[in-house]
Amino acid sequence: MTDRMLVRSLALRSELALRRPAKTPWQLALYRFRQRKVAVWGTFVLLVLALMAIFAPLIAPYDPNLIDLAGGTKGGRPLPPSSTHWLGTDYLGRDYFSRIIYGARISLSVGFIAMGIAISIGAVLGGVAGYLGGSVDNLIMRITDVMLCIPQFFLILTVQSMTKPSIYNVMAVIGLTGWATIARVVRAEVLSLKARDYVMAARSLGASSTRIIFRHLLPNTMGPMIVAASLRVPGAILTESGLSFLGLGVQPPQASWGNMLQGSTKYLGTAWWMVFWPGLFISLAVTSFNFLGDGLRDALDPRALR
Amino acid sequence: MLRYISRRLLAMIPLLLAISLISFILIRVAPGDPIITYEDPRGGHDLSPEELNKLYEKLGLNDPLYVQYWRWLQNVLRGNLGYSLTTKRPVMEMIAQRVPNTLRLTVVALITTLLLAIPLGVISGRYQNSLFDQVVSAITFVGFSLPNFWLALMLIYIFGVGLKWLPIMGMAPAGQGSFWTTVKYMVLPVTTFVLVDVGGWMRYQRAGVIEAMQEDYTRTARAKGLPERVVFFRHVWRNALLPIVTFLGLSLSSLIGGSFLVEFVFAWPGMGRLGVEAALARDYTVVMAVTMLSSLLVMIGNLVADITYALVDPRIRYD
Numbered sequence: 001m002t003d004r005m006l007v008r009s010l011a012l013r014s015e016l017a018l019r020r021p022a023k024t025p026w027q028l029a030l031y032r033f034r035q036r037k038v039a040v041w042g043t044f045v046l047l048v049l050a051l052m053a054i055f056a057p058l059i060a061p062y063d064p065n066l067i068d069l070a071g072g073t074k075g076g077r078p079l080p081p082s083s084t085h086w087l088g089t090d091y092l093g094r095d096y097f098s099r100i101i102y103g104a105r106i107s108l109s110v111g112f113i114a115m116g117i118a119i120s121i122g123a124v125l126g127g128v129a130g131y132l133g134g135s136v137d138n139l140i141m142r143i144t145d146v147m148l149c150i151p152q153f154f155l156i157l158t159v160q161s162m163t164k165p166s167i168y169n170v171m172a173v174i175g176l177t178g179w180a181t182i183a184r185v186v187r188a189e190v191l192s193l194k195a196r197d198y199v200m201a202a203r204s205l206g207a208s209s210t211r212i213i214f215r216h217l218l219p220n221t222m223g224p225m226i227v228a229a230s231l232r233v234p235g236a237i238l239t240e241s242g243l244s245f246l247g248l249g250v251q252p253p254q255a256s257w258g259n260m261l262q263g264s265t266k267y268l269g270t271a272w273w274m275v276f277w278p279g280l281f282i283s284l285a286v287t288s289f290n291f292l293g294d295g296l297r298d299a300l301d302p303r304a305l306r
Numbered sequence: 307m308l309r310y311i312s313r314r315l316l317a318m319i320p321l322l323l324a325i326s327l328i329s330f331i332l333i334r335v336a337p338g339d340p341i342i343t344y345e346d347p348r349g350g351h352d353l354s355p356e357e358l359n360k361l362y363e364k365l366g367l368n369d370p371l372y373v374q375y376w377r378w379l380q381n382v383l384r385g386n387l388g389y390s391l392t393t394k395r396p397v398m399e400m401i402a403q404r405v406p407n408t409l410r411l412t413v414v415a416l417i418t419t420l421l422l423a424i425p426l427g428v429i430s431g432r433y434q435n436s437l438f439d440q441v442v443s444a445i446t447f448v449g450f451s452l453p454n455f456w457l458a459l460m461l462i463y464i465f466g467v468g469l470k471w472l473p474i475m476g477m478a479p480a481g482q483g484s485f486w487t488t489v490k491y492m493v494l495p496v497t498t499f500v501l502v503d504v505g506g507w508m509r510y511q512r513a514g515v516i517e518a519m520q521e522d523y524t525r526t527a528r529a530k531g532l533p534e535r536v537v538f539f540r541h542v543w544r545n546a547l548l549p550i551v552t553f554l555g556l557s558l559s560s561l562i563g564g565s566f567l568v569e570f571v572f573a574w575p576g577m578g579r580l581g582v583e584a585a586l587a588r589d590y591t592v593v594m595a596v597t598m599l600s601s602l603l604v605m606i607g608n609l610v611a612d613i614t615y616a617l618v619d620p621r622i623r624y625d
Contacts, residue, residue, distance in 0.1 A: 038444070038447075142320075142321070142324070145321060146321060146324045146325050146328065148604070149321065149325060149601040149604045149605055150325055150328070150329065150597065150600075150601050151559075151563065151597065151600040151601065151604070153566055154566060154581055154585070154596060154597060154600060155329070155332075155597070157566065157581070157582065157585040158329075158332070158333060158585045158593050158597070159332060160585075161585045161586055161588055162332075162333065162588060234451065238453055241453050241456075242453065242455060242566075242567050245453075245455055245567070246567075246570065246582065246586070247586075248585075248586070261455075261456065261459070264459060265459065265462075265475075265571065268459060268462060268463050268466075268467050268474075269467045272463055275456075275459050275460070275463065276460070276463075278456075279452075279453060279456030279457075279459070279460065282453050282456065283448070283451055283452045283453065283456070286451040286452075286453070287447065287448050287451035287452075289451075290447060290450075290451050291447070294447075
């Protein structure tokens, strides 16, 4: 940037600052977020998917689990997309569009709840480790190391194969194995925050460690935490889809985008739509989440290198 | 340096013990029962309670958990990973057989990925925010958001089922068929890996270039009148390669471990598929071995990354 450009942009900035009232950090973050077009698009797509999931019964033209061999199949073969079945049907004559819509409920909620579990554990452990330091920190960080070394997907796969797979198991297992990176992020953040004056002030007023961690430190790690959270959700959705694809995740007849792909290698030659649509929706949701997370990182954690 | 390496290696021991203990407990405490699949890989068995008990006794499953763990640990330290419950072959032998198959895929995929990602990343970083940068970034971003197993299925559909150019799954048997047959079987799995991975590598390279271009030494190089070509390749790019070298170390575990889902889709007889099959069949000796091997590889990969970083970047010293 040349000097003249710099002067001009500074002048422009101060002019803008004069014209508008001062912005709060959150307004600034929102401004930075809106600068990233793809992030806004990602958010838009996610909102559409979320509305689709919430209002599934109103949108879905058919009962997603309604087996209709007579009308929905042609001599036992699934029907390709048409005006009656927009995305086609499967081998049991179930309407694929309706199953995709109901599948959104399962896939998105697995993503969010697994993320919620991971964030809660990660934030508490990271906060405690960072604030207390010493042997507690050492212990928690060693556990974190262990969690980071174990191959997560394989661990989940193993646990799921040992227990009776269900949607709740999937959420719990993904959440319980995914907190390690978040604990590290939060701990690093807390380490730099705990030397601040307001922590000193709180401590000198006699606040307990619990209060300092939960009321003063963790709320201030919100930015990096939201970023980490938004990047956790797509990972959880992908993990769920992989598990369900192998038959170890959400169990049929309940539809999830992943389990609609289960056994789909067999249908590739005869019914491409049965393989294409669920994967397309997974990709759409995951891409949007990644764009959203990227935008949030720009908005909330401007120091991070993209 | 040697002291640093030996200290790091020593630090792995308690970590590995903790991992083995956790996975052992997880696998054995879970309500599933390895015996269920012992006789018949598809599920049920027709053993009477007495026979079942005899089998438990034979496999040592009646002993308390800590005795079982201790026995397992002793065996592993003697280099015996146990026997698979489904194939009844030594686990070590099964792994030794699978690793070369996985390496064949992952090494080719990694080289292809780097050959694509490095030039793309360099150009994107050099011309940051240009149309090229934006298009490539968007495409690679979508690439690593795709579920890899679905991408594999779609590639099979297009090139295997539709166009019939390539075989849809499996691996050319070793020692049979020409070089081209071998290659044909590898094209689709390798493409899957490349499409998913290229985005990440490209972004590291891009970030490295952008960072190096803002460094003082780059400004100095320009200021002393070096031609732009020299500034870019000798000063910027060389430094921008450092993060790539580090990430090579970190990718060690996926090089040998392969991909669970992609190998499963392509029925590729590698480590990843071994893991999935073992998990599905509750073959817990194999599951333990795969877990321990992957964890060990992650640790060694981290160490290799740190060491190479110090080797290629003289500013970093360990002692």
